[in-house]
Amino acid sequence: MTATCYFQNMLSQVKSAINEQRPKVSTSRTLLLHDNAGPHKARATTQSLRELGIQDLSHPTYSPDLAIYDFWLLTILKNRLAGQKFGRIQDLTKALNSEPRTIPEEDYQFVFRKWQIRLKRCIENHGEYFEEL
Structure with a gap:
């Protein structure tokens, strides 16, 4: 996925949802937690976020346990879509x-x-590795 594809397909939906749910505030004062994937850190993405008034929160490197979609949502999506074939x-x-709307x-x-x-x-451990959760 490229930054352009990410912005057009994902961030535009986020912006629409925010505008619908908070019409008086719009996207200003919105915080968005991204991981460090290329499309999330690309100049086009960060510039677009600034233009929308969305603040991108830093995500610690190599911390998939802090990304909700890594430890929860992707598992659900994989299980629900397993075995399905998509021609397009x-x-x-x-x-x-x-699928996420059905949760x-x-x-x-x-x-x-x-x-x-x-x-x-993570904060209590100063970003150091820990296992118990």
């Missing part, structure tokens, strides 16, 4: 965009609380 990239994109809000809230605990533990 548009069909895969549609499936990947629709109950309570599940997102629970995982968000667990993520906060992980972040706190």
Whole structure:
């Protein structure tokens, strides 16, 4: 995925969702946690985020346990889409965009609380490796 593809397919949806949910605030004062993937750190992405008023939070290098999609969402998506064949990239994109909407809000809230605990533990350990969670 390129930065342009990422911005056009993902960040534009995030911007629309924020504008819909918080019309008076829009994207200003929005914080977004990215991992260190190339499209997330590309100049085009960071510039676009600045233009939208979205602040990109730094993600510690090699910390997949702090990325919700690594330890939770990707597992769900892999399990739900396992064995399905997609003849066109548009069909895969549609499936990947629709599946997260079927996850109950309570599940997102629970995982968000667990993520906060992980972040706190990382801060307490000064970014050093730890196993217990």
